[in-house]
Amino acid sequence: MAMGRNSRRIMGLTGHYAGLIAFAIFTAFPLWWAASVGLSTNPENMYSFPRSFWPTEPGLLWFAKVFTDMPFLTYLKNSTIMAVMTVVGVVIVSVLAGYPLARLKFVGSKTIFVIIILTMMLPSEVAMIPNFITMKHLHLINEYLGATVINFSAAFGIFLMKQAFEMVPQDLIDAARVDGATEMQILWRIMVPVSAPSIAALGIFTLVNAWNDYLWPSIILTSREKLPLAVGVFNDLTGPFATSDSMVMAAIVMTVIPVLVFFAFTQRYFVSGMDGAVK
Amino acid sequence: MASVTLKGIKKSYTKDVTVIKGVDLQIKDGEFVVFVGPSGCGKSTLLRMIAGLEDITEGELMIGDALANDVHASKRGIAMVFQSYALYPHMSVYDNMAFSLKLAGADKAEIDKRVQRAAEILQITHLLERKPKALSGGQRQRVAIGRAIVREPQVFLFDEPLSNLDASLRLNMRVELSKLHADLKTTMIYVTHDQVEAMTLADRIVVFNAGVVQQVGSPLEMYENPANLFVAGFLGSPKMNLLEAQLVGVENGLAVVRLPKGITVRAAVDASRATAGSKVTLGVRPEHIQLATEGDVGIPARVDLVEHLGDIVLAYVEIPGVNDILAVKLPGHYTNLKRGDAVRLVFPETSALVFDEAGLAFKRTV
Ligand SMILES: Nc1ncnc2c1ncn2[C@@H]1O[C@H](COP(=O)(O)OP(=O)(O)OP(=O)(O)O)[C@@H](O)[C@H]1O
Ligand SMILES: [Mg+2]
Numbered sequence: 300m301a302m303g304r305n306s307r308r309i310m311g312l313t314g315h316y317a318g319l320i321a322f323a324i325f326t327a328f329p330l331w332w333a334a335s336v337g338l339s340t341n342p343e344n345m346y347s348f349p350r351s352f353w354p355t356e357p358g359l360l361w362f363a364k365v366f367t368d369m370p371f372l373t374y375l376k377n378s379t380i381m382a383v384m385t386v387v388g389v390v391i392v393s394v395l396a397g398y399p400l401a402r403l404k405f406v407g408s409k410t411i412f413v414i415i416i417l418t419m420m421l422p423s424e425v426a427m428i429p430n431f432i433t434m435k436h437l438h439l440i441n442e443y444l445g446a447t448v449i450n451f452s453a454a455f456g457i458f459l460m461k462q463a464f465e466m467v468p469q470d471l472i473d474a475a476r477v478d479g480a481t482e483m484q485i486l487w488r489i490m491v492p493v494s495a496p497s498i499a500a501l502g503i504f505t506l507v508n509a510w511n512d513y514l515w516p517s518i519i520l521t522s523r524e525k526l527p528l529a530v531g532v533f534n535d536l537t538g539p540f541a542t543s544d545s546m547v548m549a550a551i552v553m554t555v556i557p558v559l560v561f562f563a564f565t566q567r568y569f570v571s572g573m574d575g576a577v578k
Numbered sequence: 579m580a581s582v583t584l585k586g587i588k589k590s591y592t593k594d595v596t597v598i599k600g601v602d603l604q605i606k607d608g609e610f611v612v613f614v615g616p617s618g619c620g621k622s623t624l625l626r627m628i629a630g631l632e633d634i635t636e637g638e639l640m641i642g643d644a645l646a647n648d649v650h651a652s653k654r655g656i657a658m659v660f661q662s663y664a665l666y667p668h669m670s671v672y673d674n675m676a677f678s679l680k681l682a683g684a685d686k687a688e689i690d691k692r693v694q695r696a697a698e699i700l701q702i703t704h705l706l707e708r709k710p711k712a713l714s715g716g717q718r719q720r721v722a723i724g725r726a727i728v729r730e731p732q733v734f735l736f737d738e739p740l741s742n743l744d745a746s747l748r749l750n751m752r753v754e755l756s757k758l759h760a761d762l763k764t765t766m767i768y769v770t771h772d773q774v775e776a777m778t779l780a781d782r783i784v785v786f787n788a789g790v791v792q793q794v795g796s797p798l799e800m801y802e803n804p805a806n807l808f809v810a811g812f813l814g815s816p817k818m819n820l821l822e823a824q825l826v827g828v829e830n831g832l833a834v835v836r837l838p839k840g841i842t843v844r845a846a847v848d849a850s851r852a853t854a855g856s857k858v859t860l861g862v863r864p865e866h867i868q869l870a871t872e873g874d875v876g877i878p879a880r881v882d883l884v885e886h887l888g889d890i891v892l893a894y895v896e897i898p899g900v901n902d903i904l905a906v907k908l909p910g911h912y913t914n915l916k917r918g919d920a921v922r923l924v925f926p927e928t929s930a931l932v933f934d935e936a937g938l939a940f941k942r943t944v
């Protein structure tokens with residue numbers, strides 16, 4: 300009988316792993332292919348299928364060229380600055396908007412929330428012309444702030460933080476209130492730390508979006524030395540003056556790596572922040 | 579330390595629903611007062627109003643000599659322990675206890691002194707560095723109490739602090755809370771729906787039902803002289819036996835009531851304000867019912883179920899013609915009592931109570 304149970308368990312686990320591995324291959328495959336092409340110093344097999352799935356004469360030639368043939372580090376710096384600005388901006392706005400919507404009673408709070416959610420239904424392209432004119436009047440054309448500020452007030456982030464704050468037990472807030480905390484202290488010293496997993500999720504989600512943002516930065520940033528990776532790589536390596544597709548692949552891989560590293564380091568913040576609070 | 583005075587306190591969450599319907603209460607300095615009542619009767623609401631976590635719709639709340647209605651929760655000199663403990667999960671035990679003092683801007687040495695002292699009282703010194711999630715339920719409750727102690731409040735408020743603990747731990751903590759009160763001599767207001775906690779902890783018990791105070795008094799006084807049917811049925815385990823009856827006669831200092839089938843019972847109460855023939859309720863506690871011995875007259879009854887608890891025997895008996903099953907608490911040596919036995923019951927007249935048609939108790943005469 301014990302054997303029976305064991306083999307059933309093993310079969311179950313095998314099923315789980317097979318499913319997960321299949322999914323991992325499915326999502327990671329394009330990146331793998333790009334890496335394989337980028338690592339091939341000899342590009343002759345680039346378009347042969349499936350030979351291009353593993354490198355031909357592996358080497359870092361194209362990766363080195365990414366650094367020499369284009370201002371990769373400048374783009375990387377710009378992307379980093381803009382991504383960090385966006386993450387900070389989104390988190391602050393979402394926290395400050397989510398808290399009253401979740402916790403304070405005031406007339407019209409439901410209506411305001413619905414209006415905020417409705418903005419998610421609009422494609423962001425609709426706002427581009429008004430945003431551009433606004434940025435022009437604020438003298439934010441060709442500024443990092445101009446390229447990011449329009450994303451600070453994200454309906455999704457406000458929604459996420461509202462949900463997270465609603466999960467915090469009322470007793471915890473009452474305890475802090477009895478302990479003498481002001482509304483702001485309750486927010487920053489209790490609500491925010493307790494909601495860390497949601498904030499981490501919001502941060503990573505925002506970071507990836509900001510990192511990959513292409514259209515708006517390409518419109519509002521006019522000088523080459525302010526371009527982020529997504530725009531810079533595309534501008535420099537594609538189009539009529541494109542040099543090599545191998546280099547495009549190498550650049551793409553290099554563009555993705557910082558996000559992966561960030562992900563690896565922030566993963567641990569996803570554990571629940573509420574353990575031990577109540578009961 | 580301070581007294582707490584409630585004058586005509588009312589609370590409505592919505593316009594048409596009043597949860598607390600006018601409470602007048604004087605809690606003396608240093609007193610341990612327990613609020614009991616069934617679920618939903620408004621105990622927590624009243625406590626939260628005293629704490630300043632809920633607006634007072636109407637009435638006056640005085641803490642000490644000062645009107646506290648509009649004073650912020652943190653300025654009322656109260657500390658509250660929640661049923662859910664409500665520990666800050668991201669802070670260590672030490673920081674949980676120090677939080678209020680830090681917010682108040684106390685200096686480090688003072689904070690440390692107070693936290694260490696509270697930790698000593700509660701024997702949690704070895705836990706100070708831990709996070710709440712690494713504590714057991716009992717330890718968490720101690721931390722929650724410690725967080726209240728460090729504030730050196732004038733009034734402690736407890737909202738069912740022990741109800742999430744298992745039975746033996748609850749007993750331990752109950753004893754410790756009693757000791758804590760003896761040591762600190764601070765006014766304490768304690769909410770529970772557990773009548774054992776109420777009986778053992780309280781200097782005075784306040785029994786609530788549906789937002790109205792039913793009776794206020796010391797545990798024994800309330801146990802022996804419940805003011806009405808609700809209190810009579812609420813305190814005591816098993817509950818007081820309550821039987822529908824008819825008042826047939828009022829003698830000097832004695833009421834005679836008749837149960838169905840012509841059984842009469844005498845009770846030493848003054849029922850002169852009621853008229854003979856009116857409907858009343860006879861109340862006898864399970865431990866006061868005796869079994870008749872040879873020669874005694876008694877009410878014939880049949881045993882329905884027997885529970886041997888070791889120290890006592892609980893018998894559930896049925897009187898022919900009476901709908902309710904009566905609980906009888908007998909000494910442990912009635913070991914051969916069994917289901918189906920015929921017994922004769924004696925209701926001693928000095929311990930029987932009678933309640934009038936409206937449910938109010940007649941005064942005892944002895
Ligand atoms: N925020 C609120 N809004 C509306 N009604 C409420 C609110 N809080 C409590 N009530 C109502 O007030 C009544 C009293 O609630 P309360 O929590 O004081 O009961 P309780 O005596 O503490 O009960 P328990 O023993 O179950 O804790 C209940 O009927 C409850 O539904
Ligand atoms: Mg309650």
